[in-house]
Amino acid sequence: MAQDGWIGRFGASHDRLFSRVHGNTCFFPFHRRYILEYENIGRTYDPNFVVPYWDATQSARNPMADPLLSASALGTNGQGGNNCLADGIQGNSQLTYPNQHCLRRVYDNNGSIKQWYAPEVISSYIQSDTSLARFREDIEYSLHGAVHLGMGGDMDSGYAAQDFSFMVHHANLDRLWWDWQNTHNSFMMYDGNGSNGPASLSDTIPEDSSVPFNGATVESVMVLGYGNVCYTYDSSPSPPQSYPAAGGGQNQQPSPNSNRRPVLSGSSNMANRILENSGIQGALGSDAISRFFPGLNGWRSPARRRSYQEKKVPGCGEPIPFPPRLTPEWVKMHGYDADRVEMFHKHACEIVEVLNNSTYKSPY
Numbered sequence: 001m002a003q004d005g006w007i008g009r010f011g012a013s014h015d016r017l018f019s020r021v022h023g024n025t026c027f028f029p030f031h032r033r034y035i036l037e038y039e040n041i042g043r044t045y046d047p048n049f050v051v052p053y054w055d056a057t058q059s060a061r062n063p064m065a066d067p068l069l070s071a072s073a074l075g076t077n078g079q080g081g082n083n084c085l086a087d088g089i090q091g092n093s094q095l096t097y098p099n100q101h102c103l104r105r106v107y108d109n110n111g112s113i114k115q116w117y118a119p120e121v122i123s124s125y126i127q128s129d130t131s132l133a134r135f136r137e138d139i140e141y142s143l144h145g146a147v148h149l150g151m152g153g154d155m156d157s158g159y160a161a162q163d164f165s166f167m168v169h170h171a172n173l174d175r176l177w178w179d180w181q182n183t184h185n186s187f188m189m190y191d192g193n194g195s196n197g198p199a200s201l202s203d204t205i206p207e208d209s210s211v212p213f214n215g216a217t218v219e220s221v222m223v224l225g226y227g228n229v230c231y232t233y234d235s236s237p238s239p240p241q242s243y244p245a246a247g248g249g250q251n252q253q254p255s256p257n258s259n260r261r262p263v264l265s266g267s268s269n270m271a272n273r274i275l276e277n278s279g280i281q282g283a284l285g286s287d288a289i290s291r292f293f294p295g296l297n298g299w300r301s302p303a304r305r306r307s308y309q310e311k312k313v314p315g316c317g318e319p320i321p322f323p324p325r326l327t328p329e330w331v332k333m334h335g336y337d338a339d340r341v342e343m344f345h346k347h348a349c350e351i352v353e354v355l356n357n358s359t360y361k362s363p364y
Contacts, residue, residue: 006041008097010034011154011162013208015098018158020195020206022334025136028177029190029218031170033205036221036229037213038167053175053233054168055268056116056147058364061321063113063150074165078105078153085153095154095162103163104153113150115321117143117348119364120276122266124351126180127295133192133199135180141336141344144173145326156330175233178224179263182237183295187223187244194218235268237261264295267364275363283360292351317361320352 001007014021014034021030035051042049054074059066068074075088084102085091093103107113122143129135147169148155160166181187194203201219221229225239232238265273281289281296289296325345331338355362 001041001045002093005096007093007162008095009210010038011095011159012097013211014161015158016208016210017206019335022140023336024194025133025190025192025199026195026203026206026218027136027140028132028174029221030195030205032174032177032221032229033213033216034161034211035167035171035174036231037211039231050231051167051171053171053268054165055172055175056143056169057119057122057266058269060116060118060364061318063116064107068168069113074168075105077107077111083153090164097159097162105163106152106156108149108152114146114324116146116150117323118320118352118362119265119267119272120280120320120355120362121323121348121351122176123264123276123280124292126176126183126266127262127264127293128291129180130184131191132180132186132189135177136192137340137344139173139176141326141341142323142348143176144169145330146324149324149327149330158333175236175268176266178233178236179266181222183262183264187240188219190218190222233268235270236263262295264293264299269364272363279360279363280355283358284354288354288358292354317363319356320362322352323348 017030021027039049039051042051054068056063056066059069063069069076071087071091073088075085075091078084079086082102083104083106085093085105090103095101095103122139125135125138125142129138147165148160151163151165154160154163155165181189188201190199190201192199194200195206196203199218201217201222203218205213205216205218205221207213207216220227223229223239223244224232226243264277267273267276277296277299280293281299284293286297323345326336326341328338331341
């Protein structure tokens with residue numbers, strides 16, 4: 001793909017569409033369609049090619065210890081005066097967009113990476129956000145930006161898609177969106193502002209000639225397992241048995257799909273999800289549950305036997321780390337409202353504070 005110019009094309013298209021697909025609800029459908037097209041191109045080289053997801057919350061306490069950030073996977077920090085990536089699957093890559101340069105990686109904490117958003121914060125977003133517009137802000141201002149900034153270099157730019165870390169990171173954000181859709185039975189909810197004004201399912205997803213989507217609409221990517229969106233996630237519910245009704249580009253309210261099961265955690269670790277949910281339910285009062293984790297109202301932990309493979313994770317049970325702020329430069333580059341970003345960051349810190357001040361012990 002790199003030799004045929006596809007890596008540069010994806011970087012260029014994302015850069016040119018940047019202002020239209022960030023800071024509005026189109027953020028989710030655009031990146032779902034974008035990763036899908038990356039897979040489509042990849043399958044012309046290898047029919048078994050898929051983009052895996054990278055659940056960065058699993059290493060929130062110490063991102064440097066994430067096995068994907070190793071010399072045998074996504075690579076480590078950049079080296080030399082130009083911070084060139086020298087190892088990993090894209091080690092020593094030379095890029096041509098927007099100019100000739102090496103693929104750069106510049107960790108955001110003097111050679112290390114600041115702590116990321118814990119699974120419990122994302123769990124609160126999934127459970128408590130009742131509109132896609134709100135969920136988009138919560139995700140875009142939190143885990144989305146934290147990982148981009150933590151990796152730095154090309155990932156801290158409009159052409160970040162040239163780093164494969166971008167693809168696996170956004171695949172994870174897509175997983176979280178799918179979990180949110182299932183939790184609220186809102187497969188067709190598309191509210192707030194889109195890329196060209198009030199959001200509508202009939203909106204055409206922004207595209208660039210270098211990576212065309214052939215006029216795909218937002219509605220065409222809303223439900224996994226239907227149309228050309230032929231994939232699912234191993235830690236998420238399967239597609240609904242029938243395609244949710246919403247026609248005419250109208251925004252859908254929660255649908256009566258009684259066979260759906262809510263996803264009450266942002267973690268992809270199925271065993272720890274149960275420990276997280278039961279721990280929060282037992283540690284917080286009813287008011288805090290209703291405000292931050294409403295999905296746990298009436299939830300009952302399923303009976304389970306402990307696997308001999310389960311081991312205590314280093315650091316689990318310790319206080320949850322407070323999440324980092326987005327940098328002023330990142331906020332400006334995206335055209336975000338700085339006061340609104342700060343409001344969302346304070347809300348995330350409040351979730352962490354409530355949990356840390358209770359008897360809850362994080363399994364992560």
